[in-house]
Amino acid sequence: MSSARSDAVPDRIRTELTDPLAALSLDVEAVELTPAGKRRVLRIAVDKDGGVTLDDVAEATTVVSDVLDASDVMGEQPYTLEVTSRGVDRPLTLPRHWRRNRTRLVKAALVEGGQVTGRVLDSNDDTVTLQVGDDTREVPYADIAKALVQIEFNRPEGPA
Structure with a gap:
């Protein structure tokens, strides 16, 4: 898989998730897709003013799952979805x-x-x-x- 192709999938995922998560007042901070044996791990980091609660992560997980299920962006290969908060270890860039x-x-x-x-x-x-x-x-x-x-x-x- 070429680098251009591997970058395209996270970019497309970000595009598809931006509006549905914005409806929950959440920003998509990171989309990471990494191989893990025969599966892949898709990590979505979200954030919002005032911080992200566990309820926010649970609601975001449902929305992300629904959007991905309705899309062909992830293809046929199985994956594990992880939705998390931005975390303090990420650089301040915006x-x-x-x-x-x-x-x-x-x-x-x-x-x-x-x-x-x-x-x-x-x-x-x-x-x-x-x-x-x-x-x-x-x-x-x-x-x-x-x-x-x-x-x-x-x-x-x-x-x-």
Whole structure:
């Protein structure tokens, strides 16, 4: 199977799922199709403002299953479906990711080198505002090479 063909299936799946999941206020964050012996594993990651609950995942699983059953996108080869939340280990790549992680601690590697670690105070379509120590720093997304939420076991309480 060529790379162009293998990329086409997840892209088509994303296209077919976008509107039905948007009706549940969910965004399709990732579509991954990987071989697993004679089967394949299809992982769909979803997210929404306010976070994804187990009920959201259950409802999304039903919708995804129904859409795939009505489509020929998966072909005849058997597969296992996994629907999950986006998870904190995925990089922040879109403005909505930053908005949804307001008050969270993030570490960002900068395009020009170096890094910045701070708490997300605000974000818009072009920049994120971080609390870095006692300072506030506005960072354009274009200046960020990669950013990840940092796991905090004793996260300070504050306004959400």
